Amino acid sequence: MHSGGVVPDISLWTVVFLVVAAFSAGWIDAVVGGGGLIQLPAMLLGLPNASPAQILSTNKISSLCGTATSAVTFGVKVRPDRRTVIPLTILAGLGAAAGALVATKIPMSWFKPIVLVLLIGVAIYTALKPSLGARTALRWDGRNHYVAAGTVGLMIGFYDGAVGPGTGSFLIFALVGLLGYNFLQASAKAKIANVATNLGAIAVFAAHGAPLWGLGLTMGAANMVGGLLGARTAVARGSKFVRIIFLVVVSALILRLGYDVFA
Numbered sequence: 001m002h003s004g005g006v007v008p009d010i011s012l013w014t015v016v017f018l019v020v021a022a023f024s025a026g027w028i029d030a031v032v033g034g035g036g037l038i039q040l041p042a043m044l045l046g047l048p049n050a051s052p053a054q055i056l057s058t059n060k061i062s063s064l065c066g067t068a069t070s071a072v073t074f075g076v077k078v079r080p081d082r083r084t085v086i087p088l089t090i091l092a093g094l095g096a097a098a099g100a101l102v103a104t105k106i107p108m109s110w111f112k113p114i115v116l117v118l119l120i121g122v123a124i125y126t127a128l129k130p131s132l133g134a135r136t137a138l139r140w141d142g143r144n145h146y147v148a149a150g151t152v153g154l155m156i157g158f159y160d161g162a163v164g165p166g167t168g169s170f171l172i173f174a175l176v177g178l179l180g181y182n183f184l185q186a187s188a189k190a191k192i193a194n195v196a197t198n199l200g201a202i203a204v205f206a207a208h209g210a211p212l213w214g215l216g217l218t219m220g221a222a223n224m225v226g227g228l229l230g231a232r233t234a235v236a237r238g239s240k241f242v243r244i245i246f247l248v249v250v251s252a253l254i255l256r257l258g259y260d261v262f263a
Contacts, residue, residue: 008049010215018046022219026066026226030073031234032242033168033190034249035063037256039223040165050212056103056164057205058216064198065220066227071195073231074188084179085192087150092157092171093196099161100204112163116257119166122173123250126243133176133183133243140179148179153193160197161204166253168194172246183239183246191231 021042029035039062043055050058074080126132140148152174160167168190175186205211234242 008047008054008212010047010212014046015215015218018042018215018219019222021046022062022066022222023226025063026070026223026228027230027233028226028245028249029063029066029168029194029223030070030187030191030227030230032187032246032249033170033172033194034166034253035066035168035223036165037249037253039063039219041256053205053208054212057202057211058213058219059164060198060202060205061211061213061216062219062223064195064202065217066223067191067194067198068227069224070227070231071188071191073228074191074235077231077235078184078188080185080188080192083146084149085189087146088153088189089193089196090153091150092153092160092193093200095154095157095159096161096197096200097204099158099163100201101161102158103162112257112261115159115163115166116254116261118170119250119254119257122169123247123254125177126173126247126250133181133186133239135239136180136182136185138180145179149175152178153196157193157197157200160194161201165257166250167197169246169250169253172242183242184234187234187242 021039025035025037025039025042027035028038036059040055040059043050043059047055138145152171156167156170156174159170171190171193172183172186175181175189176183181189202211
């Protein structure tokens with residue numbers, strides 16, 4: 001990955017387009033993750049002359065604003081277990097920083113087919129098990145539970161730093177399918193971990209390429225409003241609603257990645 005380079009000229013209409021995309025991404029990301037499905041392609045369309053470092057780091061700044069807002073909302077209203085959140089979050093942040101370092105050296109095309117297969121598996125498994133994530137039934141307790149949470153954070157954090165799209169969905173699926181949380185509790189924990197993965201990746205990307213701070217913070221404000229509304233919607237509607245949106249977003253991710261891999 002090369003340095004940020006020249007700051008591209010950005011028209012008012014481009015800013016408006018990216019602000020709308022950031023708001024939509026914030027809402028989806030708060031409910032179930034996967035906001036990058038909207039925001040990153042929108043940035044690639046709107047900023048064709050920006051470097052990869054500028055786009056990736058600016059995208060992370062915007063995402064961080066919305067993710068932090070929805071994490072606070074979930075933290076207050078859902079009250080996730082701190083002993084699980086702490087190892088999950090710390091290791092997710094470290095994993096993201098490591099993944100971002102790898103992203104500076106390894107082509108994205110290596111990751112996409114693997115991610116596509118994983119997403120298809122996630123979608124099929126969730127669709128065939130309607131009871132999945134309806135209620136909390138933890139797989140392990142004590143130290144084993146926290147070790148499993150930390151391992152999930154490290155692995156998916158690494159993926160977020162290296163590749164990105166679908167991180168929130170992978171976190172939620174791992175917390176539901178592996179650890180046994182309901183979808184609402186999983187969303188709350190995933191949002192807090194996602195704050196750490198964004199911070200870890202921003203730290204590395206900012207060192208390698210100049211973020212477009214003005215645009216990133218403007219989009220971040222819109223992402224924040226979307227994140228606040230999305231988190232409140234998820235809390236009000238419950239796990240069943242989150243599961244439906246989860247399946248819709250994962251299906252859209254599969255189509256997007258499938259197009260990238262085969263086209």
